[in-house]
Amino acid sequence: MLSPLALPRRYLVGFDARELPHHFTDVLIVGGGIAGLRAALGIPDEFRALVLTKDEVRESNSHYAQGGIAGVMDPNDSFDNHIADTLTAGKGLCDPEVVEMVVREAPDRIHELISWGTHFDQVDGRMSLGREGGHSHARIAHAMGDETGREIMRAMIHQARSRKSIRIWQNCSTIDLLTHDGRCRGVLVWDKRRGFALVWSRAVVLATGGAGQLYRETTNPPIATADGHAMAYRAGVELRDMEFMQFHPTVLYMAGSARHLLTEALRGEGAYLRDRDGYRFMPEYHPLAELAPRDDVSLAIAHQMAKTRHPNVYLDLSHLDPELIRHRFPSIDRLCQSFDLDITRDLIPVCPGAHYMIGGVTVDDLGRSSLPGLWAAGEVSSSGLHGANRLASNSLLEGLVYGARVAENIVRTLDEAGAWRLEVPPVSARATATRDNRARIDLDDLRKSLRALMWRRMGITRDAEGLKEAAVQVDHWCRYVLPQVFDDPAGWAMQNMLITARLMIAAAAERRESRGTHSRVDFPEADPAQNRHITLHYPPIWPPEPNRERAARSENRLS
Numbered sequence: 001m002l003s004p005l006a007l008p009r010r011y012l013v014g015f016d017a018r019e020l021p022h023h024f025t026d027v028l029i030v031g032g033g034i035a036g037l038r039a040a041l042g043i044p045d046e047f048r049a050l051v052l053t054k055d056e057v058r059e060s061n062s063h064y065a066q067g068g069i070a071g072v073m074d075p076n077d078s079f080d081n082h083i084a085d086t087l088t089a090g091k092g093l094c095d096p097e098v099v100e101m102v103v104r105e106a107p108d109r110i111h112e113l114i115s116w117g118t119h120f121d122q123v124d125g126r127m128s129l130g131r132e133g134g135h136s137h138a139r140i141a142h143a144m145g146d147e148t149g150r151e152i153m154r155a156m157i158h159q160a161r162s163r164k165s166i167r168i169w170q171n172c173s174t175i176d177l178l179t180h181d182g183r184c185r186g187v188l189v190w191d192k193r194r195g196f197a198l199v200w201s202r203a204v205v206l207a208t209g210g211a212g213q214l215y216r217e218t219t220n221p222p223i224a225t226a227d228g229h230a231m232a233y234r235a236g237v238e239l240r241d242m243e244f245m246q247f248h249p250t251v252l253y254m255a256g257s258a259r260h261l262l263t264e265a266l267r268g269e270g271a272y273l274r275d276r277d278g279y280r281f282m283p284e285y286h287p288l289a290e291l292a293p294r295d296d297v298s299l300a301i302a303h304q305m306a307k308t309r310h311p312n313v314y315l316d317l318s319h320l321d322p323e324l325i326r327h328r329f330p331s332i333d334r335l336c337q338s339f340d341l342d343i344t345r346d347l348i349p350v351c352p353g354a355h356y357m358i359g360g361v362t363v364d365d366l367g368r369s370s371l372p373g374l375w376a377a378g379e380v381s382s383s384g385l386h387g388a389n390r391l392a393s394n395s396l397l398e399g400l401v402y403g404a405r406v407a408e409n410i411v412r413t414l415d416e417a418g419a420w421r422l423e424v425p426p427v428s429a430r431a432t433a434t435r436d437n438r439a440r441i442d443l444d445d446l447r448k449s450l451r452a453l454m455w456r457r458m459g460i461t462r463d464a465e466g467l468k469e470a471a472v473q474v475d476h477w478c479r480y481v482l483p484q485v486f487d488d489p490a491g492w493a494m495q496n497m498l499i500t501a502r503l504m505i506a507a508a509a510e511r512r513e514s515r516g517t518h519s520r521v522d523f524p525e526a527d528p529a530q531n532r533h534i535t536l537h538y539p540p541i542w543p544p545e546p547n548r549e550r551a552a553r554s555e556n557r558l559s
């Protein structure tokens with residue numbers, strides 16, 4: 001077992017509660033993507049909800065979602081099918097009760113989005129449903145062709161803004177969770193205008209999204225720096241499944257282009273994958289060919305790239321109806337045109353990229369974390385829905401279902417607590433850098449180095465030697481970066497990325513088998529004895545009250 005990450009201090013910056021401005025709210029939600037906003041919309045008007053977003057509210061993974069949201073909406077489909085597909089993709093690590101609960105709630109959550117003004121695409125007056133890899137039926141509701149996230153978030157942001165009880169603070173970085181007496185009490189924040197401040201709340205929801213920015217090749221926007229994962233770890237909250245990062249098989253691979261996702265729905269409509277020699281290789285790797293689950297497709301592409309010694313493969317849509325393709329994928333059509341590619345004729349260069357962080361804060365079926373007072377929802381959490389590999393289009397769904405559940409549970413908790421004076425506990429921190437090295441650290445260079453290392457050693461395929469090398473290197477960086485006290489978001493994000501990277505590497509080294517998105521060259525088979533979660537926490541761990549049973553079940557604890 002690799003040594004765990006020793007943190008130099010509990011809070012990234014020093015503060016004295018007596019010297020900072022204080023704000024108070026009933027429910028504090030860190031993150032304004034689909035999970036955070038759904039939680040906010042579930043808080044009735046008699047309570048005050050505050051949503052914090054580190055960039056503008058529209059800048060989130062949710063906004064960029066293309067393919068759509070999975071749900072059984074066709075009479076010929078069934079809950080049992082959606083459940084079976086989710087369990088198959090999860091390779092033994094899903095929690096079957098959670099899967100059933102989420103799948104059964106999907107149609108209600110989709111209808112709720114419609115009632116809030118989301119326009120899903122229609123054919124002949126009925127919802128048009130797409131099909132994606134791993135799904136046995138067409139069950140993906142999509143909007144504006146391939147701009148589902150943009151349309152859903154437009155409607156949700158509009159709803160949230162129209163509610164007087166919800167405030168949204170944009171461009172406001174949350175640095176750390178405030179804990180006192182074994183409970184989460186609020187957060188320490190910073191923004192350019194107001195500087196540092198403390199926000200105290202009766203309930204805190206973590207909905208900070210994913211970790212794609214830890215990788216050189218990723219589909220995620222710049223906000224996805226795993227802040228929530230790292231701040232939860234510093235607060236002693238249990239995390240699990242951190243070795244599972246899902247790689248999306250088809251990311252546009254063009255010099256000079258940001259790494260845009262080319263949705264799985266392209267393959268759902270019949271696109272082929274070809275190698276540099278024009279050979280359609282997927283049937284050789286999987287009976288479902290291009291419609292195999294994501295982990296299988298990414299792995300096959302990685303093998304074919306290595307076999308042909310070429311940095312990418314190609315998507316081919318030239319055999320499909322050009323009118324249909326342009327109509328169904330308008331934004332991909334525009335994107336490719338801007339790189340002088342015609343999607344209906346040309347081969348589109350693609351390679352896999354880090355896409356979805358499966359691991360995160362362990363939550364129970366009500367979204368409660370191991371730390372009383374802290375709930376989590378969406379990509380930052382580990383609910384048990386995805387297991388070792390997320391089924392396509394199940395994540396927007398998870399954000400909605402858990403956002404709603406978190407809100408319901410918080411409201412019940414606040415109601416039960418009755419009138420409650422929100423007090424300021426004596427939380428403060430001293431943080432002085434042992435040796436101020438900030439000026440000498442080139443954060444851009446370090447960021448590039450970390451992302452390259454993660455891509456090489458913690459990427460689609462891994463082995464003990466590579467993981468050891470990655471651990472040694474990240475430990476070295478941690479030794480001179482974590483003791484620094486930065487005073488801007490770039491520095492805190494770098495520290496969060498290093499902490500999360502180290503946790504992911506530790507978990508990947510611990511799982512000596514191949515399962516789902518975690519593929520070990522030195523242990524190529526799944527090992528039934530390792531069909532369990534790997535959990536991590538930074539001592540001292542808070543009593544895992546809500547998850548006592550679940551915690552007892554997870555034997556493999558790195559601490």
Ligand SMILES: Cc1cc2nc3c(=O)[nH]c(=O)nc-3n(C[C@H](O)[C@H](O)[C@H](O)COP(=O)(O)OP(=O)(O)OC[C@H]3O[C@@H](n4cnc5c(N)ncnc54)[C@H](O)[C@@H]3O)c2cc1C
Pocket residue numbers: 030031032033034035036052053054055057059060061062063064065066067068069070148149172173174175207208209210219220221223227228261355356377378379380392393394395396397399
């Ligand atoms: C290109 C792309 C396409 C995708 N397509 C699909 C799809 O078709 N179907 C599907 O189901 N899933 C899809 N996914 C995955 C899905 O979009 C995400 O898993 C989901 O949107 C995550 O939602 P979230 O609310 O958990 O996080 P996000 O939507 O990422 O929101 C995170 C929020 O947290 C805030 N935040 C983060 N750190 C801090 C901090 N320190 N302080 C304050 N605020 C902070 C951010 O500002 C943001 O508001 C896609 C993802 C990408 C990147």
